[in-house]
Amino acid sequence: xxxxxxxxxxVWKDIESTRSVTDDQLSILHFLFGKNFERATRIVDQRxxxxxxxxxxGRFVFQVMGESQRKEEYFCFAENYxxxxxxxxxxxxxxxxxxxxxxxxxxxxxxxxxxIEVKVSDEQLAVLLSKL
Ligand SMILES: [Zn+2]
Numbered sequence: 001x002x003x004x005x006x007x008x009x010x011v012w013k014d015i016e017s018t019r020s021v022t023d024d025q026l027s028i029l030h031f032l033f034g035k036n037f038e039r040a041t042r043i044v045d046q047r048x049x050x051x052x053x054x055x056x057x058g059r060f061v062f063q064v065m066g067e068s069q070r071k072e073e074y075f076c077f078a079e080n081y082x083x084x085x086x087x088x089x090x091x092x093x094x095x096x097x098x099x100x101x102x103x104x105x106x107x108x109x110x111x112x113x114x115x116i117e118v119k120v121s122d123e124q125l126a127v128l129l130s131k132l
Contacts, residue, residue, distance in 0.1 A: 002098070004032050004098060005098060007028065007032060008028075008029065008032050008033075008098070011025050011028050011029060012107055012108075012110075012111050015108075015111040015112060016110075016111040019111075019112055019113055020112070021112070032098070033097075033098065033099075033104055036097065036099075036100065036101045036104055037101075037104055039067060039101040039104075039105075040101045040102075040104035040105040040108055041105075041108065042067065043064060043065055043067065043101065043102070043105035044105050044108050044109050044112070044114060046065065047114070047116060048064060048065030048105065049062060049063075049064050049065070049105050049106055049109035049114070049115040049116065050062065050063040050064075050073075050115060050116045050117075050118050051063075051106075051109075051110070051115045051116070051117055051118065052118045052120055052125065052128070053117065053118070053119055053120070053125075054120055054121065054122040054124070054125030054126070055119055055120070055121060055122060056122065057122050057125075059122070059125060060125075061075055061076070061077060061125070061128070061129060062075070062076045062077065062078065062102075062106035062109075062110075062115070063075055063076070063118075064076050064082075064102035064103075064105050064106055066084070066102075067101075074102050075128070075129075075132055076100075076102045076103055076106055077103070077106075078099075078103050078106040078107040078110060079103075081132075082099070082100045082102045082103050083132060084100055084102055086100045086101070087099075087100045087102075087103070
C-alpha cells in the first residue's frame with residue numbers, strides 16, 4: 001500500500017469512530033484526492049450511495065450515483081473496483097489516481113454511516129456481481 005493510501009486509511013478509521021468529519025480531516029482528504037474528493041462529498045450529500053448487502057452472508061457491494069443528468073449508477077467496491085470509465089482509464093490504465101469519486105463517495109458514506117441500505121438474498125447478490 002502506498003503512503004497516501006495508508007494516510008487516507010487512518011483518516012477513514014477516525015471518521016468511522018466519531019461518525020463525523022473535522023475540518024482537518026477534510027483538508028487531508030482534499031489534499032490526497034483533490035477534485036475527486038469534492039465530487040465525492042457532493043454525491044454523499046445527495047444521499048447517492050447505496051449499500052447492497054447479501055443475506056445471510058453480509059457481503060456487500062456499493063451502488064453509487066454519478067453526477068451527470070443521466071443519473072447513472074455504478075457498482076463499486078471502495079477498495080479496489082468501480083464500474084465507471086474513470087476507474088478503467090485513469091486508475092487501471094494510467095495509474096494517475098488512487099481511486100475514482102465513486103469509490104471515495106462509498107468510503108466516505110461508509111465511514112459516516114450515511115448510505116442507503118438495500119438488503120437482498122446472497123443469490124441475488126451473486127447474480128448481480130456476476131454481471132460486473
Ligand atoms: Zn467510479
